[in-house]
Amino acid sequence: MSVLKNPKKEEQKKKILSLIWATDIHLDHVSPEKGVAFIREMASKNPSAVLITGDISTAETVDKWLIFMDRTFDCPVYFVLGNHDYYHGSIEGVRQKVRQVTKNTLRVKWLPELGVVMLTPNTALIGCDGWGDARLGDFDHAETRMSDYIYIKELIGLDRPRIKQVLNALGLDSARYLARVLPEAMSRAQYIIIATHVPPFAEACWHQGRRGDAKWVPNYTCGAMGEVIQTAAQNSMYHHFLVLCGHTHGYADVHILPNLHIKVGEVEYGNPVIQDIITVC
Numbered sequence: 151m152s153v154l155k156n157p158k159k160e161e162q163k164k165k166i167l168s169l170i171w172a173t174d175i176h177l178d179h180v181s182p183e184k185g186v187a188f189i190r191e192m193a194s195k196n197p198s199a200v201l202i203t204g205d206i207s208t209a210e211t212v213d214k215w216l217i218f219m220d221r222t223f224d225c226p227v228y229f230v231l232g233n234h235d236y237y238h239g240s241i242e243g244v245r246q247k248v249r250q251v252t253k254n255t256l257r258v259k260w261l262p263e264l265g266v267v268m269l270t271p272n273t274a275l276i277g278c279d280g281w282g283d284a285r286l287g288d289f290d291h292a293e294t295r296m297s298d299y300i301y302i303k304e305l306i307g308l309d310r311p312r313i314k315q316v317l318n319a320l321g322l323d324s325a326r327y328l329a330r331v332l333p334e335a336m337s338r339a340q341y342i343i344i345a346t347h348v349p350p351f352a353e354a355c356w357h358q359g360r361r362g363d364a365k366w367v368p369n370y371t372c373g374a375m376g377e378v379i380q381t382a383a384q385n386s387m388y389h390h391f392l393v394l395c396g397h398t399h400g401y402a403d404v405h406i407l408p409n410l411h412i413k414v415g416e417v418e419y420g421n422p423v424i425q426d427i428i429t430v431c
Contacts, residue, residue, distance in 0.1 A: 204232025209239025283321020
């Protein structure tokens with residue numbers, strides 16, 4: 151169990167909440183019955199809030215699962231989207247669908263639409279989807295050819311140089327969003343949770359017990375976001391940052407700086423799990 155707290159304010163009466171974190175639950179890889187059971191299992195923990203860091207399902211069903219979550223939980227369900235959530239669809243099409251769902255529901259909340267969420271008086275939650283943006287490592291000689299290039303409309307049929315341009319742009323979009331909301335979060339809270347799908351640092355890019363090499367990390371890190379986060383952390387040691395993400399399916403728990411902590415969830419297809427129940431003070 152992780153704990154975020156401010157020792158300087160222990161004497162103050164503060165709200166305390168439990169935050170369930172899950173990632174890469176890939177509900178398209180399980181039967182509907184198993185997907186329903188997993189969501190009900192999370193709800194049975196009676197959390198104060200839920201956080202899902204991407205790869206909920208695919209373009210065909212992500213909205214249906216979000217609606218089911220809205221009906222099942224009695225608390226906010228914060229989420230970002232992962233690359234698999236766009237499979238068999240388009241990036242803009244899925245985003246429009248998700249915006250419509252969150253407009254018409256009470257509890258499911260897409261973090262890029264929210265700005266800063268104050269979980270407690272001293273802990274803020276912000277988030278954006280992120281993307282494997284080809285900035286880190288050696289994309290030009292990367293051996294991994296992502297299924298994204300087959301199943302996401304904006305990437306289908308592109309050659310490698312054009313794919314790199316699109317990935318760079320997607321990563322930059324997330325980094326720019328983060329650069330806009332981070333200053334407000336830092337002005338309002340000492341502890342900041344950043345939710346994203348893709349690890350922002352190569353140090354947190356692990357798979358099957360091994361750290362990713364130069365040919366692996368281009369598709370599994372969002373370098374543009376990492377630059378924004380690291381700059382913020384370096385400029386203010388007063389603030390503490392916890393980045394929660396997924397995408398690699400490999401466990402990682404890394405401190406980039408004394409005040410910058412990255413956790414990546416370990417996942418197997420067909421076996422969605424709760425990664426952590428975080429006590430937020």
